[in-house]
Amino acid sequence: MKFSIEKAVLNKAVSQAQSVVERRNTIPILSNVLIEATPEGVSFRATDLDTEVVDRAPATVERPGATTVSAALLNDIARKLPDGALVNIAFDADSGRVSVQAGRANFNLATLPREDFPVMASTEYTANFTAPAPVLRRLFDKSRFAISTEETRYYLNGVYMHVADGEGGRTLRCVATDGHRLARIDAPLPEGAEAMPGVIVPRKTVAELKKLLDDDEAEIAVSISETKVRFANPTITLTSKVIDGTFPDYTRVIPRGNTRRLEVDAADFARAVDRVATVSSERSRAVKLALDEDRLILSVNAPDAGAADEELAVAYADEPLEIGFNAKYLQEIAAQIDRENAVFLFNGSGDAALIREGGDESAVYVVMPMRV
Incomplete structure (x- = not known):
């Protein structure tokens, strides 16, 4: 594997990917980011087994391939490289090392086999639809403050996204509550969302989603099943397990x-x-x-x-x-x-x-x- 990538592009992609990585891991591979280079560009994939993020970035690929390196280490290096630098990244299969070179700075990083990296299993999604980024951002931003942090009531540790009957017909609704306060936000129901199951999107996924929704012009592809939810803009795909529980009947407390x-x-x-x-x-x-x-x-x-x-x-x-x-x-x-x-x-x-x-x-x- 060998490719060249701009520092700013690398920094953004690695920062997005590594944010899902847990700082303390008993499984070493989960501390790493999977780098995959193809003729179309480079992708950076990270997971904590519950959430997976893939960030695709443009790059000049000289030799396709894949490997994994420490996400935190690569993020720190990318952040500290000179602005405007062209970064050359290459994987030597014989030594099992990745070299990162920009200007006069050279780094040699340890790797773990890409075969050991857990990729979240693909799911048959029961509902697929698209929605403008500002619409989804409003739904989650306005409800997230009311998410419970009480782990014993785990079914309140996220935002309940579902189809509901609103004032002017059926709506896409997000609800969050911790028992002391509640937020209920509605948006027009996108085409294709009618059959979606109600899902509880975990707190960590809601926080990661904020970064994916920052482009006002982007259309976000949303896919939902009983067990998983996926959000994708043109460069980033965020996949997450949903909370396995029943959200309480919030209508009784309104x-x-x-x-x-x-x-x-x-x-x-x-x-x-x-x-x-x-x-x-x-x-x-x-x-x-x-x-x-x-x-x-x-x-x-x-x-x-x-x-x-x-x-x-x-x-x-x-x-x-x-x-x-x-x-x-x-x-x-x-x-x-x-x-x-x-x-x-x-x-x-x-x-x-x-x-x-x-x-x-x-x-x-x-x-x-x-x-x-």
Whole structure:
């Protein structure tokens, strides 16, 4: 194997591939990236057995072939090479070593046999469709903050992607919850997605997916089966096992009878919460919302640290209400809101609040109250 590749191209491809590699591995080959050179170009493949990423890059291939080298080591070398350098990479089968040369810098790296590298088995996907990158990015970006990190409730450790009945017909929906807050985001249902099974996309895969969706012009090919999901843009393919579990019936926790309506500037609200929460105890970070006619007072009372309050002009015309929430949860939800105003719908001080982005019904958030 022998090829030449630009430093920036190599850096990007190796960085993308090696990000799925676990730092501590009991299986040495899983620390490596599989490099495959063909007349069409070079691909870099990495896996942790649950997730696999393949990044294809343009290169001048003099001799096709394949081998594996340490992903972290190759990533560090690619990052530190001079900008604009042409990198020459060659594998010598006799010595079992890979040479990396750029300018006057030369590296000689150990390899492991490509035959030992585990390639994720191909699956018959039951649904195949394409969707614009910005649509998928919105679905996952707006829901990912609510993914649970509690390993015992493993079925909440991802985003539930499925077909649902929305306000204007069937939609592609992503839902995440940790039991304290919930995000439900809808997008128009792409052609070909009608028969897709509902799958829970793991937290790590959602994080990797963010890099694959950064091109606004890209169309993403999505393939789904009961056990796997695959996302592909023109250069990167991300394949992942899905979480083997049943996502709970989230519709039961979305309030339907909340009639007390508060409308507030989302950015002003987020900043005010951040300011008053400065004095709250780290453990609870509870913020009290006191609502009266067209007025909201945010307050925190932390006996050990002090107290703070701030008043905001809002649109509110219902009975007075006092309700408490975790400040971090309020800030995270406010950060998702793209529109100018956030709309809160309350019932009572002990009931979950429903939050929307202005009049947009395609994004709904729920947050449980706290005692203050």
